[in-house]
Amino acid sequence: MTLPQLDSARVRLRSVSEDDTDAIFAVFSNPAAMRYWSHEPFADRARASAYIAEIHAGFARNDLFQWGIERVDRDGLIGTCTLVGIDRMHRRCSLGYVLHPSCWGQGLAGEAASLALKYALGTLKLHRVEADVDPRNQASRQLLGRLGFSLEGLQRERYRLHEEVQDTEMFGLLATDPQAARYL
Amino acid sequence: MSPWALEELPTIECERLLLRGMVMADAEALLTIFSDSERLRFWGHGPLSDLTAAQRYVQSQWRGVHAGARFQWGIEVNRELVGCCALASLDPHHLSASLNYVLSPLAGGQGFAREAAAGVLSFGFSVMGLKRIEADTDPRHERSIAVLNALGFQREGLLRSRYSAANERQDALVFGLLEADWQSA
Numbered sequence: 001m002t003l004p005q006l007d008s009a010r011v012r013l014r015s016v017s018e019d020d021t022d023a024i025f026a027v028f029s030n031p032a033a034m035r036y037w038s039h040e041p042f043a044d045r046a047r048a049s050a051y052i053a054e055i056h057a058g059f060a061r062n063d064l065f066q067w068g069i070e071r072v073d074r075d076g077l078i079g080t081c082t083l084v085g086i087d088r089m090h091r092r093c094s095l096g097y098v099l100h101p102s103c104w105g106q107g108l109a110g111e112a113a114s115l116a117l118k119y120a121l122g123t124l125k126l127h128r129v130e131a132d133v134d135p136r137n138q139a140s141r142q143l144l145g146r147l148g149f150s151l152e153g154l155q156r157e158r159y160r161l162h163e164e165v166q167d168t169e170m171f172g173l174l175a176t177d178p179q180a181a182r183y184l
Numbered sequence: 185m186s187p188w189a190l191e192e193l194p195t196i197e198c199e200r201l202l203l204r205g206m207v208m209a210d211a212e213a214l215l216t217i218f219s220d221s222e223r224l225r226f227w228g229h230g231p232l233s234d235l236t237a238a239q240r241y242v243q244s245q246w247r248g249v250h251a252g253a254r255f256q257w258g259i260e261v262n263r264e265l266v267g268c269c270a271l272a273s274l275d276p277h278h279l280s281a282s283l284n285y286v287l288s289p290l291a292g293g294q295g296f297a298r299e300a301a302a303g304v305l306s307f308g309f310s311v312m313g314l315k316r317i318e319a320d321t322d323p324r325h326e327r328s329i330a331v332l333n334a335l336g337f338q339r340e341g342l343l344r345s346r347y348s349a350a351n352e353r354q355d356a357l358v359f360g361l362l363e364a365d366w367q368s369a
Contacts, residue, residue: 090348127353128345153341156360157316160278165315170341170358 003059003067004123006115011108013067013081013115016055020068023077024048032101033079036134040162062086065119069099069112078103081112083120083129092128093120110143114183117147121175121183128175132158132168144171148179186252187276188312193249193257198303201296203257203269206245210258211238213265217288230349252276259287259300266291269300271308271317279315281308285331298331305335305366315363320346320356329357336369337361 003015016024025048027033034041042048058064063086068077079099086093095116097109120126131149133140149171158168173180193205206214218232218241232238248254256270267287274281283304285297308314319337321328337359346356 090346092346127348130343130346150344152343153358155318155340155358156338157362158278158280158360160315170343172344172346174345176345 003065004119006067006119007072008111008115010072011111011115012070012072013112014070015059016052016066016068016077016080018049018052020077021045021048021052023068024052024080027077027079027098027100030100033098035162036137036140036166037098038096038159038161058084065116067112067116069097069108071108078108079112081109081116083116083124086124086126090128091126092130093124093126095120095129095131104139110146113143113147117173117180117183121173121180126175129173131171131173133171134166135169141169147173148177148182149173150177186274188252188255188274190249190252190255193255194307194311196257196303196307198299200261201299201303202260203300203303204260205249206242206256206258206268208239208242210265211235211242213288214238214241214268217265217267217286220289248272255304256284257300257304259285259291259296261291261296266296267300269297269304271304271312271314279313281312281314281317283308283317283319292327297328298334301331301335305361309363309366316360318358318360320358322354323357332359335361336365338365 006013025042025045028048028051029042031041055066065083067081069079069081070077079097082096083093084096095113097113099109117129120129131144133144151169152172153170155168155170157165159166196203215232215235215238232241245256248256253274254270254272256268258265259267259269267285269285271281272284283301285301287297305317308317319332323342339357340360341358343356343358345353347354
């Protein structure tokens with residue numbers, strides 16, 4: 001079994017393969033794209049290759065769906081969109097997304113995330129999707145708001161990353177929220 | 185490999201309690217501690233079904249210690265196991281962990297949870313070098329909230345409908361305690 005391909009007007013979510021190593025490296029080595037990501041930028045292409053293997057292992061474990069994001073009119077990945085920590089007992093998961101900075105500002109991350117949310121709430125029938133974001137990451141916070149997430153809390157000094165200590169804001173979206181109706 | 189992988193958990197002596205690693209002879213007492221589904225509503229798993237399940241549970245706690253992933257102490261009063269207190273989700277990169285505790289029905293109301301948690305927090309911050317310990321509880325669980333408040337935890341948020349348990353959806357009230365706050369308290 002492979003990840004299902006999901007299409008919207010401008011973007012496609014599809015499974016990541018070894019052929020995408022250069023594109024994955026371009027995104028995950030970019031300091032601006034990685035500024036608020038959960039690990040440091042990749043130093044070399046071998047790390048990107050190992051990362052793709054981790055994506056496949058997570059899918060085999062059935063707790064990680066990490067799609068590559070591609071524009072429908074152009075080949076080549078521009079980022080990834082993730083459902084991570086898929087917990088079938090509690091029917092929830094976390095949402096993540098990252099785009100190469102050359103593709104920022106066009107609403108593509110929102111389009112990709114909407115596809116993933118439809119899949120999580122509509123297909124997997126999860127009840128809750130959560131996301132956490134650095135309070136300084138304005139673009140991502142605003143996107144979560146547009147996607148229908150509610151701010152639920154702030155964990156102080158949660159992460160030690162990028163040579164600093166970071167707070168994290170916690171957001172949640174429930175299948176029963178009125179603003180989730182668009183995903184069902 | 186976690187830097188906290190241990191052969192066995194060190195014993196922690198508190199004023200009235202002894203916190204120590206789980207042993208196979210605890211299985212019987214664990215059945216009582218993890219019997220009441222009403223109380224376990226707020227713990228990560230349901231009741232232990234029988235002695236074999238309790239023995240497997242002890243072994244899983246040993247694996248957690250050996251992997252440096254989860255430290256669960258038994259709470260002993262007068263040589264009797266009355267509950268458990270754990271540092272779970274040990275994260276050596278972010279120097280964080282989460283705190284859990286559960287007491288047998290007969291041992292409630294005497295401040296044992298608070299005393300055990302204080303011993304475990306002290307170990308986490310002072311011995312392990314943790315910088316942040318978090319906890320979550322159901323917003324209806326007033327006694328647990330009182331324990332966290334007394335220990336200096338700050339309320340950081342309310343995650344809606346985060347758990348499915350006891351045939352209902354449950355919210356999670358999340359708390360955090362920073363090492364700096366703990367040391368200055």
